[in-house]
Amino acid sequence: MVLIIGAYGAGKTEYVRSLGYPDAALGEAVDDGKPVLLHLEALVRQRPDGADALADTLCKKEIVVCREVGNGVIPLKKEDRTYRDAVGRLCVRLAKEAASVVRVVAGIPVAIKGELPCALR
Amino acid sequence: MMILLIGGAGCGKSAYAEKLCMESPLPRYYLAAMQPYGPEGEARIARHRRLREGKGFTTIERYTDYASLMLPARGTALLECVANLTANEMFAQDGSVADPVENVLSGVDALDRQCDRLIVVTNDVGSDGIEYDAATSAYVEALGRINAALAARAETVLELVAGIPLVLKGELPV
Numbered sequence: 544m545v546l547i548i549g550a551y552g553a554g555k556t557e558y559v560r561s562l563g564y565p566d567a568a569l570g571e572a573v574d575d576g577k578p579v580l581l582h583l584e585a586l587v588r589q590r591p592d593g594a595d596a597l598a599d600t601l602c603k604k605e606i607v608v609c610r611e612v613g614n615g616v617i618p619l620k621k622e623d624r625t626y627r628d629a630v631g632r633l634c635v636r637l638a639k640e641a642a643s644v645v646r647v648v649a650g651i652p653v654a655i656k657g658e659l660p661c662a663l664r
Numbered sequence: 665m666m667i668l669l670i671g672g673a674g675c676g677k678s679a680y681a682e683k684l685c686m687e688s689p690l691p692r693y694y695l696a697a698m699q700p701y702g703p704e705g706e707a708r709i710a711r712h713r714r715l716r717e718g719k720g721f722t723t724i725e726r727y728t729d730y731a732s733l734m735l736p737a738r739g740t741a742l743l744e745c746v747a748n749l750t751a752n753e754m755f756a757q758d759g760s761v762a763d764p765v766e767n768v769l770s771g772v773d774a775l776d777r778q779c780d781r782l783i784v785v786t787n788d789v790g791s792d793g794i795e796y797d798a799a800t801s802a803y804v805e806a807l808g809r810i811n812a813a814l815a816a817r818a819e820t821v822l823e824l825v826a827g828i829p830l831v832l833k834g835e836l837p838v
Contacts (some may be wrong), residue, residue, distance in 0.1 A: 547808035548826060584713055611825075613672025615792025616804060617747075621704060624673070631674020655828050 544601070545660045546637045547608045550648035555608050556581060558647050562605070563663030573600045583609035584630050591622075591629040598633060602640045606660075609634055611646075666782045667837055668818040669700070670811065676827030677785050678712055681742050684837060686719060688740035688781040694721040695730070695741055697749040710831025712744070727752045732784075735778045743775060746814065750807045760825035761799060768810050776817070784818070786811050790838070 549555045559569065559579055570577030573586065580601065587594045601607050613631040618624050638644045643657030652659055667684065670678045677733045684754045685692050694716060716723070721742075726733060730749070735741065746768065753764035776782045777808070795801075817822045820834035829836060 546826065571743060583782065609742075613675055614788045615672075615790045615794065616796065616800060617673070617787075624704070627673040629674065631672060631826075635674070635676040635679075638826035638828055646825060655825055655830060 544604055544637070544641050544642040545606050546634065546644045547606060547647060547652075548611050548634060548644070550611055553647045554650035555610075555647045557650065558645070558652050559606055559608060561662070562660060573597055578605040579608070580604050580606070580607045583607055583633070584612055584626075586645075587630045587633060588626055594633045595636070598636050598640075598659050601637060607637060607641075609637075625652040665780065665786060666776050666814070666818040667820045667822070668811075668814050669783065669785050669824055670788055671824035672788060676822045677824045678715060680742065680822075680824055680827070680829060681744065681783050681785050682715060682719060684783055685721070685742050687838070688783075689738075690720070691737055691739040692719070692721045693735060693739065693741040694723045694811075694828050695733075695743040695812045696723060697727055697743065697745060697751065699727050699748070699753060702756050729767065731767070731774045733771075733774065738778065738780055740778045740781045740783070742773055742783045742785070743772070744785045745771075746784060746810060747807060749791060750810055754803055754806065755799075762801075764806050765810055765813070769813055772814060773817070784814060786814065788823075800826070805833060 547555050564579050566575055569581055571582050586597065595649045638656060641656065643660055644655050645652045645659060646649050647654050650659065669681055671676050698709060700709050708751060750764045750768055753767045755761060772784060790804050820837055821832040822829040823832055
């Protein structure tokens with residue numbers, strides 16, 4: 544599994560496409576049988592308490608994409624704070640299991656663990 | 665010798681900081697700047713305590729004025745975290761507001777002189793692009809300046825991302 548993280552609009556999905564994954568390979572559910580999961584942060588938003596339970600299934604994906612949400616002023620609303628913590632901790636866990644972790648910054652993929660993944664043939 | 669760790673919520677800063685402490689000279693002091701506001705704050709503190717359990721830390725809870733803290737012996741200290749300390753130095757219980765920069769920096773300097781290794785944890789709060797009220801904006805700016813000043817003093821600066829330490833200054837500590 545390759546974990547791809549980065550800010551909102553940083554170019555994460557475009558990067559996944561550039562690796563050769565067609566739109567049909569891109570999913571947003573854990574159990575849809577697709578190799579790529581986009582918007583992990585949205586799944587955590589729905590069930591912040593269940594974030595940990597997702598980890599094992601997520602590790603079977605080829606690619607998991609998650610927005611970085613932990614920077615900035617600590618939010619006033621408790622649910623927002625819980626969400627940020629849950630996304631962050633799940634990413635720590637996934638990063639441990641991942642073969643590579645890629646952080647996309649301004650459209651540029653930066654390998655922060657392992658190597659940049661090869662494009663699909 | 666100071667190591668500065670910066671990162672967002674849930675990025676693994678505390679766990680990494682504690683791992684570093686375990687590889688650093690004894691005795692180990694945990695300097696807790698976070699005030700336990702309400703059940704959520706207490707839960708956060710309890711979680712940090714669980715992480716530190718059995719690791720030989722002496723915990724010192726102190727919310728302001730690290731400049732006058734005397735550590736009992738030289739060793740390793742972990743200060744967590746500068747975002748809390750800055751808020752505590754800035755916003756007093758009586759509602760008054762002070763410039764926190766000098767107090768935070770002199771406090772960290774005093775700690776650095778008393779330790780073989782000082783590990784300082786802080787947050788990046790200035791990059792969410794949201795316009796806040798004047799007091800919050802002043803806090804965000806102050807913390808940014810404090811982080812920059814601490815990074816200038818630190819031998820090593822690491823950004824924690826998904827639990828992975830990225831070197832911004834110096835080298836990965838051994």
